[in-house]
Amino acid sequence: MLMRMSSLFLRTLRDDPVDAEVDSHKLLVRAGYIRRAAPGIYTWLPLGLKVLAHVEQVVREEMAAAGAQEIHFPALLPREPYETTNRWTEYGPNLFRLQDRRGNDYLLAPTHEEMFTLMVKDLYSSYKDLPLALYQIQTKYRDEARPRAGLLRGREFIMKDAYTFDIDADSHAASYQAQRDAYERIFARLGLPYVIVAATSGAMGGSRSEEFLSPSPIGEDTYVRSAGGYAANVEAVTTPVPEAIPFDDAPAAHVEDTPDTPTIASLVDVANERFPRASGAWTAADTLKNVVVVLTHPDGERELVVVGVPGDRDVDMKRLEAAVAPADVEAAGEADFARHPELVKGYIGPGVLGPNGDGGRELADDGRVVSGAVRYLLDPRIVPGTSWITGANLPGRHVFELVAGRDFSADGTVEAAEVRAGDAAPDGSGPLELARGIEMGHVFDLGTKYSQALGLTVLDQNGKARVVHMGSYGVGVSRAVAALAENFHDERGLTWPVAVAPAQVHVVATGKDDAVFAAAEEIAAGLVAQGLDVLVDDRRKVSPGVKFADAELLGIPVIVVVGRGLADGVVEVRRRASGVTEEVAVQGAVSSVLEVVDSLR
């Protein structure tokens, strides 16, 4: 189809929007692809909608190739199914909730496991109906605490979510693989670089999941890779647990005066100065750091928890949050400390925490502390027999040679310490490297979490009811547009791949000569007749400089400049991304341009 700059609903902007931090956000707004309607909520303008449609089309084709059938659920859903699986509560403040005029509870769905499960339960009843793969491309809602980066983390966004239904784990494995393969084809066709990493399942539940991350320094996810092929989101990295150490001969713990040592560094200095040991200098790795955090559970209850990690590592809040999902995590504030005078800031130690604290405490079924000493979770490295310098719960005092398993214990372990480059991969495949990425897709083996909760069974060959094995598979469709912009741009603007560009060719007419405009229109019409989408810059009173700048900003892959060269029978064909430019004869320009477009596919 043909678009004209003279009538296209578009205004390019010279300046970056004030709220934009990342390039894709800046450029998509400046180039008139999207526009903000509210925090994390965007309007698609004509060019943006075309890119989105192209991404959707690729997704649809690959879903069909994977044997998935498209259906479409509402976004506005009743509370009950989500109540049954407890996600009405577990989603906490991330869920948009509302009531209808009769006072019935509804939600704006963040994902549709419940609805797909119930629909299959409604229609199917036999093993003969399986395997089954269904999907939708649909608008989803998530009341993010911090919507950011334009389309990368929105509150209203478009997802492709697919669901598979199988009679058993073996059959599920094939369905999972088919979706995973489809995802590889989707991202390859879109031209989006990706890595597949092991991931945690979060609020989705289930037993196994993998993420498709697009490597990017502005990505919100950090992942690790080893030379031996291990790849995981840092949230999913498990710490190799050392052997326990016999401690029968270990010296007794002793409390020492260590004034003015509120930090690990100051503590290590004082320890080496005043309490040197024979086996070598104390280091931060010899200290046990106890970090006080607040978990906000989905029911709104706040719980104080102390996380103990070796002092040479920080607590990674995202890893901690993944570990304690569905609770949210934040650092404890002054008010929290005020309510717990036993927690002496800078000098906290196991003595007042967990089982070592008040013996009369009570725990709820989910492990929360109902009364008594604060819950205490330890890094897996802190195995029995390891010896630590840590807080003595008195201002200016630390305890030395405190031995885990002898002198203290905890309520459990938690994967919360930061993962660092050079750490060993948990599968022994070598040291880890770290990088950042944008989560583009996520595939989940859900097991029977939803089918069990919602009663989805089918009769097997022996007439016996079997709980269906499910998988769920998401692609961030609107996010892919941003990830593409993040991958395909330069300092002058966007540089779309042909597969998703809003048009394949941008014909720019320059000057004031009617013949130039006529030739531009003729070339554009010729390209449209060949099935291409073309944007022609037919503006009469706009300077060539502005037109070129707009063309660079919009990022259509092939730019045809019809201008002064026309008198000599030539037009200029420029590849936007590489900048490679050639002159071609105006006679035959259409087929020359077609060749260039094809060369970029």
Added chain:
Amino acid sequence: MLMRMSSLFLRTLRDDPVDAEVDSHKLLVRAGYIRRAAPGIYTWLPLGLKVLAHVEQVVREEMAAAGAQEIHFPALLPREPYETTNRWTEYGPNLFRLQDRRGNDYLLAPTHEEMFTLMVKDLYSSYKDLPLALYQIQTKYRDEARPRAGLLRGREFIMKDAYTFDIDADSHAASYQAQRDAYERIFARLGLPYVIVAATSGAMGGSRSEEFLSPSPIGEDTYVRSAGGYAANVEAVTTPVPEAIPFDDAPAAHVEDTPDTPTIASLVDVANERFPRASGAWTAADTLKNVVVVLTHPDGERELVVVGVPGDRDVDMKRLEAAVAPADVEAAGEADFARHPELVKGYIGPGVLGPNGDGGRELADDGRVVSGAVRYLLDPRIVPGTSWITGANLPGRHVFELVAGRDFSADGTVEAAEVRAGDAAPDGSGPLELARGIEMGHVFDLGTKYSQALGLTVLDQNGKARVVHMGSYGVGVSRAVAALAENFHDERGLTWPVAVAPAQVHVVATGKDDAVFAAAEEIAAGLVAQGLDVLVDDRRKVSPGVKFADAELLGIPVIVVVGRGLADGVVEVRRRASGVTEEVAVQGAVSSVLEVVDSLR
């Protein structure tokens, strides 16, 4: 593309869903096109989604042909723009409202005038940018008091909404006409019969509107037509106002005992029996009926209003509601009467109403009664000089020969009396006929209502700011699917037109012979290769009777039966709608079927 019954996500149902009242709803559910998720909220199954996609495609093509550009707004929107135009309040309980995690107010948009207006304001500033036509196909929300008839009146539904922006009324007229023409093409292509009628503008505001109604006995709208070409929704019909009658010589009013006459019929009987008049028998048309209703204003306030109509007509609550929009209307209840002892049920007359009642009453700016006698609105036929029998506000007593303009007056007139077949068209074009229809489209001249409220101006040729003249134009896209089903079905199932059918051909293989299934697959593949969408019934253990019944129910326009005839080298080609059936040679079956499909386009 090819679909197979053996794997299609579909279960046809024998029984009508219990909540379904209309044929389209019953059949779309029974044939597995849609499924209810909540009251007025539906899920699209594979076949339904295909019909929907075809309708959307027709709409897109005709919008493009009309020069409209597609964009896409969010459904979740902040309160502010709707506050500015007062629609946040005016929509009353029809609007889904919610708050985000920070306590900010949001709504699920029922329509997007505000957002389009602000977007154009944001991007455009000159008369040179106009005219402009924009549209979206988008999911909308309306918390209907009584969702009904499946997709016909839902709470989550899909609309095409277009908006035009012009420098003045003349230019607007052309934009309006272009949209109106596009609508005619859309409904013609869909095969949906339609009439265009004058309409009221309701919550949309603006100066003029027309509806596209699809005639149907189950339609919620009643419209009128005259032989002379007048056509209007009954809500928009205006009553020709008779000339006032001189009343200088009219006899004085007199109150009479009329015991046990709570109804118009009993009153007319008693009047003729006990108070006969020389000029002919009293009829219901001589009586003035005063009906007590409650308006619920958007701010939630309830107001008692009395509507006076000639006793031979009922009050049409929908006409009344259109007349007093945005207020809702309901009949007064016992509690309302209890609070107003001056209203003697069955004997209410003007004496205690409106200006004739308590003289000390106060009216608010919008005409509501703040204190004093109840507001009184009269049918336009009740002009000065007309003489009436009506209630005397005493049990068992009526007043005779009460003359309007002499003995009583009102707070105003209201178009609330029912319109009846045979009534005169307001433009003098003859008597009216009545019919019912489904509202498929609505085109509005908005004037400057939204541009004024939201400050959308552009500079004209003289550099002067001009308020932009707007129009808005809606098509019920999901509703069109139901209207099509309502128009295209018979007692056995659906009978889709080729333009929207989920597939053009349904190939049914019957029997157990492998050769039959192979031939069916071959024909199906041949048709797909020709660009057709085909559903092949390849189920092995299903009887021919069940397969035929399913094919009739699904309603794909051409059914090809491959069965016993195959031995003789023939297959059967049946046109679903007409039932016309022919045998064609299996050699060349593909081109024979193609011809049949083309003959139905």
